[in-house]
Amino acid sequence: MIEGEYAVPPPGALADEVAAVLADRRDPGVDTFERLLNAVVVHAYRDREALTAALGSVPREFAVRPHAQVACLAGIVEAAVEPVRAGESWENAGTGWLELCQHVALDYVAGARVGELRARLRAGAPVPFPLSAPSGPTGAVEPRHLVERLGEYARLGVRPGPADLGQALLRCGGPVDGEAVRAAEKSDLPEGPRVADWLRQGGLPQPTGWREPESGAPERPGRRRGARVGRRVLVGHEAIEGRGAFPRQFWSVFRKFEPGIGCPHLSLADFRDAHTVATLPWHPEIAAARLLTGVASAADQDGGRGAPAFLEALAATDGPAGPAVHLAVAYGLASAPQEDREAAVRALLLLAERGRLDGELLGRELVELVGLGTLKVALVTESLAVAAAAPRGAAPVWAVLAAALPGLLARTRPQAHGALLAVAADSARLSGARGELPEVTALARRPGSSRLLKEARRLRDALAGH
Structure with missing residues (x-):
């Protein structure tokens, strides 16, 4: 190294x-x-x-x-x-690869890299160090580090492995480093111009994505492994240019991803971890979109397996946090496994701390998923209460609830939201929020002494500065 x-x-x-x-x-x-x-x-x-x-x-x-x-x-x-297996060709590693599922595209990339390294070690081919070793905990590779490594390869007379170099390139992103680009242009390796072009464009382009409600009218829980038909919101993305320069095992990442496609991996539990996110650390939306059905299964299937490390890793990256990441956090806030709910709280707070939380977006997603019957309000309330009690947690929780409360009070039974209004009142008071929510004001004016009405009045007063 x-x-x-x-x-x-x-x-x-x-x-x-x-x-x-x-x-x-x-x-x-x-x-x-x-x-x-x-x-x-x-x-x-x-x-x-x-x-x-x-x-x-x-x-x-x-x-x-x-x-x-x-x-x-x-x-x-x-x-x-x-x-050492003298005479064995490591270049044939992965040539028999067959794509079975686009959901696990990032696992194909990780598998190709490890498979290539194993093949080179077995064949006794020189590998001074992996080009794709991360520069930090998210899995990202600093452009200058990659160029330095390529320079060392050139000095030692070693050619990069296609999968190792491909993984290193996918781990590069962010602001363009002009010095690294110029150094890559001067590289003595044949790969130098390609690396320079890649760094100049800022790494893998961010694909255009879209939200897609699961097809079919929402159904009550059935006997088919606890599935809930029509109760999820998923995310797809358009195809990305440039796959031809990478090994075939990488091509699934570049394909158009349609979230409604079938999947042989059930809940995808084996693929939802921090390693998957670290494979493409500047693109958490791609990782979240492709594994969102598995994240949702922990919320809407009894006994669904959670993915706490996956949720936290999504929040820890430097890439854009859009609909897929926010949906993953929404599902996580109401997941059956407690460790998933705790991880979703940490993810929410980390997104907020790093300026990547869109409170309005997360609030809207919570409204829709509660309305579909996917999320349980009691679990969402419990998670948001924990988040609001954390240091600097009140403001982001209020940002979420300010967007969610009008829809929740209008589209679901208000009587179930007394505890949620209590969390909102506390977070509004602690964050110094001001303004008015007409739906809350209307509730506060009703006669009665139920918890719902008491908390509505407390929230109204907090927003008015009383």
Whole structure:
């Protein structure tokens, strides 16, 4: 690696870390996985015999099914310590690939990269370090880091692997770095002009997306795995230009994504994690849109598997947060698993802290999903109450409720919203909000002493500065 990024531990210490991750079998997280993957590759290039001596005794068999990234790490370790298969061509890695589902397009990209690295290690092809190792916790690669790495490859006389370079390019984005572009233009590698063009355009273009209500009239819960027909709002996106320069395993990302297409992966639980978001860190909308049905399943199917790491990772990226990200947070706020609701609260607060929360958009989504019967008001209320009580949480919660309350009070039974009005009154008071919501004022004027009316009066008074 280039100095200043992941520190590479000695082989013995690396073996201990790898053994701990393999024994634990749970998701090690993006940072740990990428750091260990990088370290194994670096040591295999520097001194394969020493690496084999250190890792050869690390067990790689699993008593139960491990997390996918644990299995990937085990595969990389195996390829690094087994005898080199002289004469084997690593260029054929992934040639038998067949697209089965557009929902898991980002998993195809991640799989292509790891598969290529494994094939190069087995064949004994030199890989000084992965070009696609992240520069930070979101998975993003700084353009200057990629150019520096390419320069080192050129100095060592090593050609980049197409999948490794492709993943590195997808991880580059954000404001154009003119210095990095000029350095790429001067690269001695044949890939230099392509990298320069890619960085000059700011990375992968952001595709045009659209919201799409699930087809069919809303139905009551049925016996088909608890499915709710017609109760979800999903997101699609148009095709993206430029797929031909990438390996075929990457092409699904570039295709037009239609959210109503069938899927053989049920709830997509195996793909909703931070690693998926880190595969395309400047495009959380693509990750959220393609896995939104799985996020929704945790809210509208009893016993649906959650994805807390996925929700937080969406909020932690630097890419645009649009309808898909906000819908994911909306579903998360009313998910059956408590850890998902807690993660959605953290995601909401993180979006707000980084200036990426659209309170009006999230409020509108909550109104529609409650009206469809997808979200339970009690769970949404509980989540927003937790968010409002957090430091600097009152203002973003009020921004959401200011947009949601008029629709909720008009389209659903107001009697069910006493607790929600209490959260609104507290957040309005704590954030110093002012103004008037006619629907709340009308409620406050009604005679009676129910909790609904009391909280409506308290909210009215808070907005009036009383």
